Amino acid sequence: MTGRLDGRVAIITGAGQGIGLAYAQRFCAEGASVVVAEIDPDRAAAGMTALRDAGHGDAVHLVQTDIADEDSAQACAAATVERFGALDILVNNAAIYHDIENQNNDPGYLKQVFDVNLHGAWLMSRACVPHMVERGGGRVINQSSSAAYLYQLPPMGEFREVGAFSYSQTKWGVIGLTKFLAVQLGEHGVTVNCIAPGVTMTEATRKQVPEEFMPFVTMMTAMKRELQPEDITGAAVFFASDDARMVTGQVLCVDGGMAMPG
Numbered sequence: 001m002t003g004r005l006d007g008r009v010a011i012i013t014g015a016g017q018g019i020g021l022a023y024a025q026r027f028c029a030e031g032a033s034v035v036v037a038e039i040d041p042d043r044a045a046a047g048m049t050a051l052r053d054a055g056h057g058d059a060v061h062l063v064q065t066d067i068a069d070e071d072s073a074q075a076c077a078a079a080t081v082e083r084f085g086a087l088d089i090l091v092n093n094a095a096i097y098h099d100i101e102n103q104n105n106d107p108g109y110l111k112q113v114f115d116v117n118l119h120g121a122w123l124m125s126r127a128c129v130p131h132m133v134e135r136g137g138g139r140v141i142n143q144s145s146s147a148a149y150l151y152q153l154p155p156m157g158e159f160r161e162v163g164a165f166s167y168s169q170t171k172w173g174v175i176g177l178t179k180f181l182a183v184q185l186g187e188h189g190v191t192v193n194c195i196a197p198g199v200t201m202t203e204a205t206r207k208q209v210p211e212e213f214m215p216f217v218t219m220m221t222a223m224k225r226e227l228q229p230e231d232i233t234g235a236a237v238f239f240a241s242d243d244a245r246m247v248t249g250q251v252l253c254v255d256g257g258m259a260m261p262g
């Protein structure tokens with residue numbers, strides 16, 4: 001059987017669980033070799049077990065990685081080339097989401113979230129793109145969120161302080177990073193695109209979004225049903241595939257029809 005990503009080599013950050021793991025499963029099923037670049041050893045081990053159980057043992061490789069650390073990002077790219085002989089696709093999926101402290105307005109905390117969610121995507125791109133350019137091209141796929149577009153909050157009463165909105169700020173930043181990188185890298189054969197998922201039923205969402213709030217979330221979508229991680233993966237395969245060779249600098253909202261920007 002031929003897959004849409006046969007022979008390609010991808011790094012997927014944060015692929016130990018959730019949407020990143022779903023991306024890894026789908027990329028393997030489409031014929032790609034995948035490096036799981038995950039910071040958390042328990043999540044990494046669980047993700048690798050799930051991938052092996054699905055029959056992808058030969059196509060996956062774990063490189064424990066902290067995307068916010070430049071040396072770690074560089075080591076991940078180098079280890080990928082060493083293991084699979086190439087590097088074609090980077091999926092910048094990792095972020096502080098499962099453990100995000102949405103009400104934390106401390107400037108130090110805001111910086112910490114930026115270091116991972118935005119700066120980490122840049123560090124990984126910086127580490128991986130030279131390997132792609134060497135081979136004549138590649139793909140960077142960034143992960144934003146519908147949270148980047150949802151500016152309208154209900155009235156919050158008396159003014160206390162200026163909020164940090166750390167998660168949303170970083171996810172909006174990822175959209176900007178996508179466009180700047182796309183312009184810089186296009187002439188080198190590298191496309192850079194972005195996926196903005198809506199509220200997706202992962203363990204992280206179950207932790208972050210109260211269960212009783214979910215019907216309200218789905219009511220806000222055109223499709224009126226919950227998003228599953230597998231619903232997001234087709235967009236990543238498209239951006240990674242040859243069909244998207246002239247698509248760059250774009251944001252695709254996979255949210256059941258909620259944000260609808262543009």
Ligand SMILES: NC(=O)c1ccc[n+]([C@@H]2O[C@H](COP(=O)([O-])OP(=O)(O)OC[C@H]3O[C@@H](n4cnc5c(N)ncnc54)[C@H](O)[C@@H]3O)[C@@H](O)[C@H]2O)c1
Nearest residue numbers: 014018019039066067093094095097098145199200202204
């Ligand atoms: N689930 C949703 O509703 C939703 C919606 C929109 C966007 N997103 C985005 O999709 C991505 C995945 O979401 P998820 O629900 O699977 O969340 P998640 O928190 O379960 O997954 C993120 C993964 O990234 C890893 N990670 C965190 N910091 C890292 C670092 N410094 N280096 C390497 N790995 C690191 C975590 O250990 C975790 O496995 C995130 O970027 C998230 O912001 C999620």
